Amino acid sequence: MKKILIIILLMNNVATIAQDAGHLKVSPSNKEIVRAFLEEVRSGKGPEGAPLFMAERVIAHQLNAENEVVVERTPQNYANHVREFLVIYGAFTFEITELLADGDKVYARWKQTGNHLTTLDGYEPTGKPLVEIASATYRLVGGKIVEYWIQVDRYGMEEQLKRQAVSKR
Numbered sequence: 001m002k003k004i005l006i007i008i009l010l011m012n013n014v015a016t017i018a019q020d021a022g023h024l025k026v027s028p029s030n031k032e033i034v035r036a037f038l039e040e041v042r043s044g045k046g047p048e049g050a051p052l053f054m055a056e057r058v059i060a061h062q063l064n065a066e067n068e069v070v071v072e073r074t075p076q077n078y079a080n081h082v083r084e085f086l087v088i089y090g091a092f093t094f095e096i097t098e099l100l101a102d103g104d105k106v107y108a109r110w111k112q113t114g115n116h117l118t119t120l121d122g123y124e125p126t127g128k129p130l131v132e133i134a135s136a137t138y139r140l141v142g143g144k145i146v147e148y149w150i151q152v153d154r155y156g157m158e159e160q161l162k163r164q165a166v167s168k169r
Helices: 030-042 047-053 075-089 154-168
Strands: 016-020 023-027 054-062 069-073 093-102 105-115 129-141 144-152
Touching: 030 047, 030 075, 030 093, 030 105, 030 129, 030 144, 047 054, 047 075, 054 075, 069 075, 075 105, 129 154
Parallel strands: 054 144
Antiparallel strands: 016 023, 054 069, 093 105, 105 129, 129 144
16 A cells, blocks of 8 residues: 655646556646746747647737737747747847736736847837836646737837937937
8 A cells, every 4th residue: 555645846836746547647737837838938948849838729819909919829830939039139038027827827927138139110120128028828728828818018118119219320
């Protein structure tokens, strides 16, 4: 008779432990999955890892005040999207500033800092730092992201671009 008590701390959270046919199966929590996704994929460190975290079809709600859109993402086109950030901003830094979980949803807020390396929203590159503040709520099913709602501080980005354009003259 086996009596085993296992407590696993993963990234400061307790993993879910389930009994499966006499074997212990450790499943990361939704919060842990989103943290790993953000730190590995969205951060630009390993965009090719997107299939590990995302379902084959992900519904993305892009909540821009001026034009809310819903697009369908795949892990492959999401990875390409992150690679575009690397072209625009270079090797940017990515900091998770808040991460909250409730059931199948995980809310994340982050700060991304890179450099203005390509034409962006009509503004010529300056090479100067740009900071993006954004947040997203991710919905997971079976350990994979299936839907998310994202908001980006577009006004703050626009103000930075305007200031840089004026100082470049």
